[in-house]
Amino acid sequence: MLRTAELIWEGSRVLFARWNLSPSQFNVLNLLRDEGLSRTQTELGRELIMHRSNVTGLVSRLEKRRLVSRRADVHDRRAWHVVLTPSGRKLIQEILPHYHAAAAAVWEGIPPEQVDRMRRELRRLATNAGQLTAELLPSGR
Secondary structure: OHHHHHHHHHHHHHHHHOOOOOHHHHHHHHHOOOOOOEEEHHHHHHHHOOOHHHHHHHHHHHHHOOOEEEEEOOOOOOOEEEEEOHHHHHHHHHHHHHHHHHHHHHOOOOOHHHHHHHHHHHHHHHHHHHHHHHHHOOOOO
């Protein structure tokens, strides 16, 4: 399973290098692609399963390229909402057909019902791994 994950990650890295993006940077853009959608950096971290300090760095790099911008939360001065800029929206729209074609190639030859079953089983595996990790962490963390 780890080997498969590494191969998929490496393929993603190669694919997105064409646009000078990392897979994680693409994931941020992809999460924000719906018109008018914003997420806090905390929400992005949760969805990306990533520590907030890593999200901050990702967002900063994307902001430097003017692909996203941060907006202060009107209800919580400590929180920032991240939104796509017009340049970010244009870039994600350019990338998506290539991304979908690559994803289709990865799943090639696997029947849809088997794909659905694998997704369910992988979600369960992730839940079990998360529970085990929480149990193994020292108390108070």
